[in-house]
Amino acid sequence: MAVLYFTIAVSGAVFEGFGMAMFLPVLQFIENGQDVAALSQKEKIFNWLVKVFDFVHLPVTLLTLLASVFLLMMLRILTMYLRQVYSVWLTQEIQHSTRNNLFKKYMEAEYAFFDKVSTGSVINLITTETVRVGSSFGSLFAIFSNLVVVLFYVILLFLVSREMTLFAVCILGGASALVYFLVRHTKKISHQTTKANEKLSFLLVERLSSFRIIKLSATAAAEIDRIKTVSARVKDHIFEMNKLNARIDLFLEPIVVLCGISLLYASVNIFSMSLAQTGVFLLILLRLLPIFKELLRSRQTYMACSGSLGAICEGFERADKVVEGLGGTLSLDQLRNGIRFENVSFRYPDHEEMVLSGLNVFFPQGKITA
Amino acid sequence: MAVLYFTIAVSGAVFEGFGMAMFLPVLQFIENGQDVAALSQKEKIFNWLVKVFDFVHLPVTLLTLLASVFLLMMLRILTMYLRQVYSVWLTQEIQHSTRNNLFKKYMEAEYAFFDKVSTGSVINLITTETVRVGSSFGSLFAIFSNLVVVLFYVILLFLVSREMTLFAVCILGGASALVYFLVRHTKKISHQTTKANEKLSFLLVERLSSFRIIKLSATAAAEIDRIKTVSARVKDHIFEMNKLNARIDLFLEPIVVLCGISLLYASVNIFSMSLAQTGVFLLILLRLLPIFKELLRSRQTYMACSGSLGAICEGFERADKVVEGLGGTLSLDQLRNGIRFENVSFRYPDHEEMVLSGLNVFFPQGKITA
Numbered sequence: 001m002a003v004l005y006f007t008i009a010v011s012g013a014v015f016e017g018f019g020m021a022m023f024l025p026v027l028q029f030i031e032n033g034q035d036v037a038a039l040s041q042k043e044k045i046f047n048w049l050v051k052v053f054d055f056v057h058l059p060v061t062l063l064t065l066l067a068s069v070f071l072l073m074m075l076r077i078l079t080m081y082l083r084q085v086y087s088v089w090l091t092q093e094i095q096h097s098t099r100n101n102l103f104k105k106y107m108e109a110e111y112a113f114f115d116k117v118s119t120g121s122v123i124n125l126i127t128t129e130t131v132r133v134g135s136s137f138g139s140l141f142a143i144f145s146n147l148v149v150v151l152f153y154v155i156l157l158f159l160v161s162r163e164m165t166l167f168a169v170c171i172l173g174g175a176s177a178l179v180y181f182l183v184r185h186t187k188k189i190s191h192q193t194t195k196a197n198e199k200l201s202f203l204l205v206e207r208l209s210s211f212r213i214i215k216l217s218a219t220a221a222a223e224i225d226r227i228k229t230v231s232a233r234v235k236d237h238i239f240e241m242n243k244l245n246a247r248i249d250l251f252l253e254p255i256v257v258l259c260g261i262s263l264l265y266a267s268v269n270i271f272s273m274s275l276a277q278t279g280v281f282l283l284i285l286l287r288l289l290p291i292f293k294e295l296l297r298s299r300q301t302y303m304a305c306s307g308s309l310g311a312i313c314e315g316f317e318r319a320d321k322v323v324e325g326l327g328g329t330l331s332l333d334q335l336r337n338g339i340r341f342e343n344v345s346f347r348y349p350d351h352e353e354m355v356l357s358g359l360n361v362f363f364p365q366g367k368i369t370a
Numbered sequence: 371m372a373v374l375y376f377t378i379a380v381s382g383a384v385f386e387g388f389g390m391a392m393f394l395p396v397l398q399f400i401e402n403g404q405d406v407a408a409l410s411q412k413e414k415i416f417n418w419l420v421k422v423f424d425f426v427h428l429p430v431t432l433l434t435l436l437a438s439v440f441l442l443m444m445l446r447i448l449t450m451y452l453r454q455v456y457s458v459w460l461t462q463e464i465q466h467s468t469r470n471n472l473f474k475k476y477m478e479a480e481y482a483f484f485d486k487v488s489t490g491s492v493i494n495l496i497t498t499e500t501v502r503v504g505s506s507f508g509s510l511f512a513i514f515s516n517l518v519v520v521l522f523y524v525i526l527l528f529l530v531s532r533e534m535t536l537f538a539v540c541i542l543g544g545a546s547a548l549v550y551f552l553v554r555h556t557k558k559i560s561h562q563t564t565k566a567n568e569k570l571s572f573l574l575v576e577r578l579s580s581f582r583i584i585k586l587s588a589t590a591a592a593e594i595d596r597i598k599t600v601s602a603r604v605k606d607h608i609f610e611m612n613k614l615n616a617r618i619d620l621f622l623e624p625i626v627v628l629c630g631i632s633l634l635y636a637s638v639n640i641f642s643m644s645l646a647q648t649g650v651f652l653l654i655l656l657r658l659l660p661i662f663k664e665l666l667r668s669r670q671t672y673m674a675c676s677g678s679l680g681a682i683c684e685g686f687e688r689a690d691k692v693v694e695g696l697g698g699t700l701s702l703d704q705l706r707n708g709i710r711f712e713n714v715s716f717r718y719p720d721h722e723e724m725v726l727s728g729l730n731v732f733f734p735q736g737k738i739t740a
Contacts, residue, residue, distance in 0.1 A: 030638050031645060062638065066631045073627045081620045088612040096605040103574070103597045107590040111582060119578045126574055204473070204496055208489045209579060212481060220477040227473045235466040242458040250451045257443045261436045268400050268432065275401060279649055286656060 005086060009145035012079035017152040019072035020284055024160060025049050026065050027276035036060045045159075087141045095134040098312060102126050105319035113322040119209070120202035125315045128201065129308040132194075136305030142298040146291050153284055153291075160277060164263060168285065171262075172292070175255035179296060182251055186244050190304035193237040200230045248296055256289050375456060379515035382449035387522040389442035390654055394530060395419050396435050397646035406430045415529075457511045465504040468682060472496050475689035483692040489579070490572035495685045498567065499678040506675030512668040516661050523654055523661075530647055534633060538655065541632075542662070545625035549666060552621055556614050560674035563607040570600045618666055626659050 025045055032039050039046040050060055058064050106122055157165040207214060207223050214220050260282055267273040267281065344359040395415055402409050409416040423430050476492055527535040577584060577593050584590055630652055637643040637651065714729040 026634070027645070030634075030648075062635060066635055070627060070631050074624055077620060077623045077627075081616050084616040084619070085613055088609055088616075092605040092609050096601050099601045100594070100598045103577075104594050106578065107581070107584065107594055111585065114581050119575075119581075122578050123571075123574055126578075127571060201493075201497060204493055205489075205575065207473075208476065208492050208496075211477070211484050211489075214477070215481065224470070224474050224477055228470050231466050231469045235462040239458055239462050243455055246451050246454040246458075249454070250447060253447045254444055257440060257447075261440050264396070264400075265432060265436055275397070275645055275649075278400075279645075282653075283656070286653070290660065 005083075005090075005141065008079055008083045008086065009141075009148050012076060012083055012145065013148040013152040015072050015076035015079060016149055017156050019069060019076055020153070020287060021156045021159075021280070022065070022069045022072060023283055024276060024280040026062075026069060027279050028274065029060075029062060029065060031274060031276045034062060083145060087138055090141075091134040091138045094137055095130050098130045098133060099126055102130065102312070102315060102319075105316060109319050110322045113319070117318070118202065118206065120205035121198075122315075123205060124198050124201050125311060128197065129311050129315075132305040132308035133312055136302055136309060139298040139301040139305070143295060143302065146295045146298065149291055150288065150295070153288055157281065157284060160280060161267075161271065161273060163271060164267060164273075164281060167266065168259060168263060168281075171255065171259040172288075175252060175259070176292070176296070178255070179248055179252050182247060186241065186300050187303045189237060189241045189244065190300070191307060193234070193241055194304070194307065196230065196233045196237050200227075200234050203227060203230055245297070245300075248293060252293060252296070253289070256285065256292075260285050375453075375460075375511065378449055378453045378456065379511075379518050382446060382453055382515065383518040383522040385442050385446035385449060386519055387526050389439060389446050390523070390657060391526045391529075391650070392435070392439045392442060393653055394646060394650040396432070396439060397649050398644065399430075399432060399435060401644060401646045404432060453511075453515060457508055460511075461504040461508040464507055465500050468500045468503060469496055472500065472682070472685060472689075475686060479689050480692045483689070487688070488572065488576065490575035491568070492685075493575060494568050494571050495681060498571065499681050499685075502564075502675040502678035503682055506672055506679060509668040509671040509675070513665060513672065516665045516668065519661055520658065520665070523658055527651065527654060530650060531637075531641065531643060533641060534637060534643075534651060537636065538629060538633060538651075541625065541629040542658075545622060545629070546662070546666070548625070549618055549622050552617060556611065556670050557673050559607060559611050559614065560670070561677060563604070563611055564674070564677065566600065566603045566607050570597075570604050573597060573600055615667070615670075618663065622663060622666070623659070626655065626662075630655050 025039075025043075028039060028043060028046070029036075032042075036046070036050065040050050053060050053064065103126060106126075154165065154169060157168065203226065207227070214223055263281060263285070264278060267278040273281075342360055344361075345354050345357040347354050395409075395413075398409060398413060398416070399406075402412075406416070406420065410420050420430055423434065428434050473496060476496075524535065524539060527538065573596065577597070584593055633651060633655070634648060637648040643651075712730055714731075715724050715727045717724050
């Protein structure tokens with residue numbers, strides 16, 4: 001399965017890269033008045049292209065060039081679709097089996113186990129944390145496939161212009177380092193958000209389940225205040241986290257824009273590149289910006305959700321220790337006369353005295369005994 | 371507050387549009403060998419530009435042109451940041467106050483009310499549905515601001531070339547209609563996903579809360595199967611919904627690519643536009659693609675979440691009818707002697723016979739009476 005994903009991701013990157021790279025010969029073709037002979041002599045890339053087109057018996061015209069761009073783009077879109085569908089499928093499978101296995105483990109646990117863990121925290125584990133484990137795997141895939149695309153683009157840019165690529169890589173590398181430094185608090189805030197969210201769900205489950213006791217003890221006003229405080233904390237943390245996320249744009253975009261503009265200036269006034277070459281460079285940079293942002297975001301999601309994997313594993317282990325099995329060895333189909341306890345004793349696990357000893361009771365069939 | 375958001379959204383669109391539009395004179399400037407005098411005579415847009423630059427006493431060079439592009443882009447990035455932060459703030463405020471008011475209402479409800487509603491469904495209302503109401507408002511904002519940006523871009527494209535704009539608008543309009551038709555099932559599947567998710571949370575809360583009864587009645591295996599069935603339904607629905615979402619890309623992108631490529635072909639071979647004009651057209655189209663996708667997605671989010679608003683309102687109304695208040699009119703600071711019931715009668719709301727009648731009890735202070 002991993003091989004399948006790898007193949008899809010790499011072929012997607014190849015189609016994407018070649019599709020964008022094809023814009024260079026197209027723009028050169030337009031810039032030079034659609035003269036194939038002159039271009040083949042001047043540009044190495046056109047020499048190759050003419051050979052490829054000859055091989056499939058096609059003339060090099062604006063129409064065939066654009067048609068090949070279209071074909072590459074279609075292949076890219078198709079692989080992107082497959083990648084997305086496969087990634088969602090895997091994420092959902094992971095969530096589904098985690099959910100079921102956790103529920104099964106907790107149902108198989110000893111009675112005494114539920115005295116130690118709260119229902120609220122188990123529900124949080126099976127719902128919220130399980131979903132987060134799924135998205136942590138999803139973001140890992142996204143990081144991998146976006147890295148492949150970035151790598152491929154860098155190679156292509158390098159083929160168009162060596163100096164400009166080094167320049168762009170240095171600026172973008174510096175920008176990433178800066179953004180990384182600026183949003184380094186995200187992981188902490190994300191953990192705080194999770195904790196606050198957990199606490200809110202936990203409080204809600206516990207308080208609403210014991211609604212009557214709260215009303216009887218006249219602590220409803222205090223509980224409302226408590227929920228308000230925890231809810232405000234959730235609100236503040238999520239706001240803070242989104243502000244940090246918005247700051248990625250605030251810091252990354254100006255650097256990319258500055259990079260693009262200085263590249264445009266340098267390409268014309270220093271490297272005296274053709275408008276076609278400059279255009280392709282700008283197109284690829286514009287395309288790289290969202291991929292870069294997604295990379296940074298996937299990394300953050302992975303970081304934020306990686307804690308959940310630990311929580312889930314711990315939950316499994318904890319329940320595993322106290323597994324009891326789903327039933328006894330005797331099967332109970334129907335009562336003949338009733339249930340008879342003869343000389344039954346019971347002692348709580350941590351206490352020495354017997355709570356019940358020498359108990360003899362008979363519960364007759366068909367009668368309700370409270 | 372709405373005025374503030376409106377101002378931010380519109381100025382963001384203006385900065386974005388002018389920033390992209392400025393690429394036209396920049397590319398024309400490069401294409402024509404940086405000759406201002408010749409360009410002013412040939413292009414109307416350059417005439418205006420020279421006047422604006424004269425007004426602020428700046429020469430028209432590649433450096434000053436690029437600097438003004440940079441300035442406009444920075445302003446756009448800043449307004450985008452403000453828009454994002456404001457939208458998150460508002461969404462979180464809505465969630466926070468909905469959460470608290472719902473919890474308060476349910477705490478103030480009569481005892482009997484909780485016999486009719488399940489804890490699981492109340493928790494689902496306060497957690498999941500409240501978050502969805504927040505995102506429905508958030509997506510409404512996103513739709514508005516993206517519509518403003520699209521409108522502004524269409525006006526700009528129209529100024530560059532009338533025929534090409536009509537051509538592009540027709541193709542993109544047709545594409546949107548097609549995509550709209552293809553993903554028309556999304557709303558239904560999204561509702562099914564919500565229902566399945568609700569059922570899963572509900573089952574988990576109810577089953578894990580009554581863990582002991584399930585074990586006592588030896589129905590754990592059946593419950594595990596039940597959770598597995600519901601969890602599988604959640605998995606299938608989410609997978610289906612994401613497949614539909616991925617299909618937006620699968621259908622929209624080829625149309626946009628085809629549109630871009632045929633525009634490139636038409637601009638050169640039919641309308642004989644300059645490479646600079648064609649380049650700006652392609653740049654704007656490339657920029658419009660993600661905005662279009664976001665519009666379609668925001669619309670879907672809004673549609674999917676709009677049901678939650680109804681659920682929340684209904685929950686408020688239902689609890690409102692049975693409000694009891696947080697306490698009686700007498701304040702109870704300390705017991706002097708104890709609590710005395712004299713001739714107390716009690717009847718259940720729907721029954722005629724008295725359950726208690728003429729009850730006389732005295733609970734003395736400082737003693738625990740069960």
